[in-house]
Amino acid sequence: MFLRKFRQTGPDVLMLIVVIFFLTWLGAFLHPRVPSALGYNEMPMPLFRILLSVTDVSALFSVTTAFFLTLLVSYLLVNFNTSAFFISERTFLPAIVYALLTAIFPEFQLLNPVLPAAVFLILGIRSIVESYKVYGTAFSFFDAGILIGTGSLFYAPLIWMGILLLAGIVILRTVSLKEIIISVLGIATPLFIVYGIMYVSGENMPEQLSAVSWNLFGKEISFHVTGVKLAIIIIAAIMILIAVAQLLPALNMKKIKSRKTLILLFWTFFIALGITIFSGSVSGEMHWLLIIPPCYFLTHYFVFSRAKRVPGIILTLLFLLAATAQTVYYFL
Numbered sequence: 001m002f003l004r005k006f007r008q009t010g011p012d013v014l015m016l017i018v019v020i021f022f023l024t025w026l027g028a029f030l031h032p033r034v035p036s037a038l039g040y041n042e043m044p045m046p047l048f049r050i051l052l053s054v055t056d057v058s059a060l061f062s063v064t065t066a067f068f069l070t071l072l073v074s075y076l077l078v079n080f081n082t083s084a085f086f087i088s089e090r091t092f093l094p095a096i097v098y099a100l101l102t103a104i105f106p107e108f109q110l111l112n113p114v115l116p117a118a119v120f121l122i123l124g125i126r127s128i129v130e131s132y133k134v135y136g137t138a139f140s141f142f143d144a145g146i147l148i149g150t151g152s153l154f155y156a157p158l159i160w161m162g163i164l165l166l167a168g169i170v171i172l173r174t175v176s177l178k179e180i181i182i183s184v185l186g187i188a189t190p191l192f193i194v195y196g197i198m199y200v201s202g203e204n205m206p207e208q209l210s211a212v213s214w215n216l217f218g219k220e221i222s223f224h225v226t227g228v229k230l231a232i233i234i235i236a237a238i239m240i241l242i243a244v245a246q247l248l249p250a251l252n253m254k255k256i257k258s259r260k261t262l263i264l265l266f267w268t269f270f271i272a273l274g275i276t277i278f279s280g281s282v283s284g285e286m287h288w289l290l291i292i293p294p295c296y297f298l299t300h301y302f303v304f305s306r307a308k309r310v311p312g313i314i315l316t317l318l319f320l321l322a323a324t325a326q327t328v329y330y331f332l
Contacts, residue, residue, distance in 0.1 A: 002319070003302055003312040006096050007089075017095050021074070024103035024322060025067050027330040032059035033110045038285075040112050043211040043219075046194050047153040048113040055111060062111045069115040073288075074098045076122040077295055084129050086258040086296075093299040101291045103322035104232055105284055106329040113155035114288040120151030121161060121289060125268060128168035129261050141165055141179050145186020152187075153194055156215035157282050158289075160275050162187050167267040171260050219281040228328050232321050239314050240294045243301035250304065262296070269293035 006013060034056075035041050041052055055062045074095035081087050081094060102109075124147035131138035144165055152159040165183040169175055199205055225233065251259050272290045276282050298314075305311045 003315050006093060006315070007091060007302070009090055009092060013092055017074070017092055017099065018071070020096065021067070021071060021099045024099055024326065025063075025070075025109055027106055027326055028063050028067070028109035029060070031330065032063040034059045034062050035111045037110060038108070038112065043214050045113060045153050045156055045211065045215060046198065046208070047150070048116070048155070051111070051116065051154070063109070066109065066111040066115055069111075069119065070099075070102065073115070073118045073122065073292075076119065076126075077292065080122060080126050081296070081299075083126070084257070084261055086129075086254075086261040087300050087303060088258065089303050091299060091303065093302055094295045097295040097298045097318070098291060100318040100322045101236065101294065102288065104229075104236060104325045105287050106326050108285050108287065112285050112288075114285045117151040117155035117158045118288050118292065120147045120154075121158060121268075122292065124148045124151070124161070125164070125264065128165065128172065128264065129257075131168065132172045132257050132260065137176070137178055137182070138173060139182065141169065142182040142186040144168070145183045146189055149187040149190040153190060156212055157275050157279055157286075159187070159216070160279075161268075161271060163271050164264070164268055167271075168264055171263055171267070215281055216279075217281060223284040226328070229325065232325050235317070236321055239317065240297060242314070243294070243297040246301050246305055247297055250300075262300075265293040265296055 005016075035052060040048075044052060051065075055065045077094040077098055078092055082090055124144040127140045127144035127147060131140045134140065145162070148158060148161050148165070151161075162183070165187075166180065169179050169183070173179060195205070195208065198208060247262065251262060254262065269290065269292075272286065272293075276286045276290060302311045302315065
């Protein structure tokens with residue numbers, strides 16, 4: 001029943017998605033926290049520092065800003081599929097799945113640098129995909145580099161997503177040194193502009209550069225999970241694996257652009273996972289990025305699975321996992 005309703009694309013479904021997002025953030029609104037609660041105000045990156053100063057009105061306003069950033073990410077998830085059409089069905093399911101998967105981590109439902117970075121990452125992936133079948137030099141890699149570089153000015157570890165540009169060139173194009181160079185220049189451009197402005201305006205540059213180093217290598221963060229949270233994460237991971245198991249054999253039957261886009265999303269996931277595992281400065285907040293590709297994998301499963309009842313059961317289970325995580329965090 002849930003799945004049948006959410007596969008529709010009417011305005012009632014859109015309103016229902018907003019309600020779901022609000023319900024998953026209700027605890028955050030009732031118990032708002034400022035970014036300093038998790039140390040995000042300590043040596044922030046330049047653009048996130050500006051965002052902090054703008055939202056430093058109240059804890060509620062800060063959480064509201066984070067909530068709308070989450071809505072923006074979910075909109076971009078849906079819009080990306082609508083434009084590239086790699087799932088072969090226009091659907092709001094990526095937004096619903098994103099709402100439910102992120103609700104598993106209520107402790108991170110506050111303003112943090114990963115949320116604006118997620119916006120730029122999705123736009124960057126979209127720019128990479130736009131290079132498909134472009135004759136001559138695909139300058140969309142420069143655009144993607146600018147977007148990823150700008151996102152790293154909110155969340156420094158996003159800079160490692162520059163690897164995705166090289167992966168995109170290999171997957172979508174014939175490898176070209178020129179496109180590799182313009183990708184690197186794209187990433188560097190917003191960094192030079194922002195830090196150039198800061199230098200001219202008299203900022204303490206050694207302090208700013210040490211903040212970059214600290215955010216990439218020096219910050220030590222640990223993410224502790226309870227037994228219940230670990231069980232929830234494992235169950236969610238199993239559902240994602242089921243979706244991936246259904247998707248992989250189907251890749252060869254996809255249109256070329258759709259197949260390459262999905263492969264690029266696999267690369268996005270593994271790069272994000274690698275950053276999470278090997279970077280000591282990354283903690284649970286990385287889930288805002290890590291969950292983006294699985295949203296599409298699960299959506300593909302919900303749309304194309306031949307099983308009659310299992311997809312509906314999995315979607316219902318996602319709702320239950322989100323509700324359980326919220327209940328445990330706020331009431332137990």
